[in-house]
Amino acid sequence: MTGAFAALDFGPVWEMRSELLKGIWTMVLISVVSFALAIVGGLILAGMRQSKSRPIAWAGFLLIQVLRGIALYVLLLWMFFGLASAGGFQFEPIPAGILALSLLNSAYLAEIFRAGYEAVPPGQKEAALAVGLPRRTWFARIHLPQVTQITLPAMGNVFVDNIKDTSILSVIGVTELLRESQRWAQFYQLPFEFYTAAAVIYLAIVTLVTFGWRRLERRAGRHLDTTRQVRRSRALIFGIGARSETATAP
Amino acid sequence: MLVFGFDYSVISDNQDALLDGLVLTVEVAALGFLLAVVLGLPLALAGRSRSPLARVPAMLWIALARGVPLLIVIFWLYYAAAQEGLFSLTAFVAGVLSLGLTGSGYMAEIYRTALSAVPVGQYESAAAIGLSRITAFRVIILPQAVRTAIPPAMNLFVMLLKGATLLSVIGLADMFYTAKLVAVNEFKPFELYTAAAVLVIAVTLVAALGAGLVERRFSKGVRR
Numbered sequence: 001m002t003g004a005f006a007a008l009d010f011g012p013v014w015e016m017r018s019e020l021l022k023g024i025w026t027m028v029l030i031s032v033v034s035f036a037l038a039i040v041g042g043l044i045l046a047g048m049r050q051s052k053s054r055p056i057a058w059a060g061f062l063l064i065q066v067l068r069g070i071a072l073y074v075l076l077l078w079m080f081f082g083l084a085s086a087g088g089f090q091f092e093p094i095p096a097g098i099l100a101l102s103l104l105n106s107a108y109l110a111e112i113f114r115a116g117y118e119a120v121p122p123g124q125k126e127a128a129l130a131v132g133l134p135r136r137t138w139f140a141r142i143h144l145p146q147v148t149q150i151t152l153p154a155m156g157n158v159f160v161d162n163i164k165d166t167s168i169l170s171v172i173g174v175t176e177l178l179r180e181s182q183r184w185a186q187f188y189q190l191p192f193e194f195y196t197a198a199a200v201i202y203l204a205i206v207t208l209v210t211f212g213w214r215r216l217e218r219r220a221g222r223h224l225d226t227t228r229q230v231r232r233s234r235a236l237i238f239g240i241g242a243r244s245e246t247a248t249a250p
Numbered sequence: 251m252l253v254f255g256f257d258y259s260v261i262s263d264n265q266d267a268l269l270d271g272l273v274l275t276v277e278v279a280a281l282g283f284l285l286a287v288v289l290g291l292p293l294a295l296a297g298r299s300r301s302p303l304a305r306v307p308a309m310l311w312i313a314l315a316r317g318v319p320l321l322i323v324i325f326w327l328y329y330a331a332a333q334e335g336l337f338s339l340t341a342f343v344a345g346v347l348s349l350g351l352t353g354s355g356y357m358a359e360i361y362r363t364a365l366s367a368v369p370v371g372q373y374e375s376a377a378a379i380g381l382s383r384i385t386a387f388r389v390i391i392l393p394q395a396v397r398t399a400i401p402p403a404m405n406l407f408v409m410l411l412k413g414a415t416l417l418s419v420i421g422l423a424d425m426f427y428t429a430k431l432v433a434v435n436e437f438k439p440f441e442l443y444t445a446a447a448v449l450v451i452a453v454t455l456v457a458a459l460g461a462g463l464v465e466r467r468f469s470k471g472v473r474r
Binding site: 012065066068069070071072073074075077078079082084085100161164165167168170171178182185189191192195196198199202206207 | 311314316317319320321322323325326328330331333408409412413415416419426430433438439440442443445446447450451454455457458459462
């Protein structure tokens with residue numbers, strides 16, 4: 001077994017760096033765009049659930065539950081091979097991938113937003129209104145900053161999962177990092193080298209995003225005296241906050 | 251749906267093969283989950299250890315398991331390791347292993363949060379009445395931690411179930427694999443993919459709803 005590694009050859013990986021970089025760029029683009037769309041979708045879904053109209057609230061609840069139960073791969077296959085062939089049209093891989101990703105993640109984000117909205121102590125609202133702040137000011141200056149501070153860690157988890165999930169888009173032919181690695185792994189007959197490189201790159205990006213996100217969290221909570229304790233409790237490499245039970249995304 | 255002219259016969263003709271595939275997916279997910287549950291605890295404990303010899307490898311493992319996408323783990327175990335002559339696995343074993351290894355990182359985090367949710371007083375009073383560290387952990391701390399760990403663990407199972415659907419890419423004869431074969435032969439992709447999707451979604455939905463119920467049940471009576 002020790003001799004097996006002697007044959008490792010990472011030269012081709014380095015030679016193909018510009019192709020892999022293109023794949024990374026596609027991945028970044030897709031994750032950022034789909035996450036932005038998922039935030040919009042999540043706000044809409046969370047708003048639906050909070051709605052005073054019973055049917056709308058119910059539809060929101062149902063949508064969130066169903067979307068949370070759907071695997072990305074299943075949705076992609078169905079859209080791409082089932083729906084498209086029945087309707088006699090073709091999906092563009094990247095828009096289809098972005099659509100699927102943002103659809104599924106909006107459900108996770110909706111739950112996070114709802115939980116964050118409810119987690120702000122009611123005394124904050126009562127106190128703000130009691131000192132005579134208009135509702136608009138209460139919402140923008142008192143409520144929203146606290147909601148942001150509470151929801152950011154869980155949002156970070158969804159964002160990281162979103163980045164990792166872009167790898168699944170390779171099955172419908174989006175030339176992101178995994179697809180590029182796959183292509184060159186087959187071309188050079190070096191799956192070990194290329195898949196290992198891909199794994200390292202994903203890990204590096206995820207680590208980078210995690211640390212960047214934690215800075216964001218610290219910034220969002222800079223005026224709160226809990227920040228230091230929070231920071232200490234998150235001292236593990238990958239615990240961007242405790243994973244919220246409602247949002248364990250794949 | 252009927253706009254497209256839905257042909258049910260192609261589904262009923264192949265329902266046994268499709269259902270066998272579904273069972274296979276659930277099986278792989280369950281075994282992977284079991285592996286994750288077993289591996290997660292020692293990982294979590296090593297991650298809490300004071301000795302860096304135990305802590306650093308455990309933290310690296312967790313970082314790897316949580317940072318590398320499942321699909322890459324699958325490809326790595328199935329294609330890359332075989333090329334290097336390390337080991338060659340069947341699609342089934344590669345699937346269980348990749349789900350279990352990825353899940354172990356998440357499971358370790360779940361155990362970690364659950365263990366730190368046990369109040370410090372419990373550790374202190376266990377020590378005060380003279381229990382050894384091991385006994386205290388076994389009879390006082392762990393039972394309380396498990397209670398907190400069950401709901402997120404259920405969510406992890408749902409996540410692994412979704413991940414298990416990916417395994418047709420390495421040729422595991424699951425439902426999508428069957429659906430694809432039949433779809434190519436009969437040229438009824440819409441019917442077959444829809445049936446497969448609906449069945450898988452039904453299973454994951456039931457699991458997800460179950461997780462939600464368990465979560466609500468277990469958070470009952472817990473003071474926050």
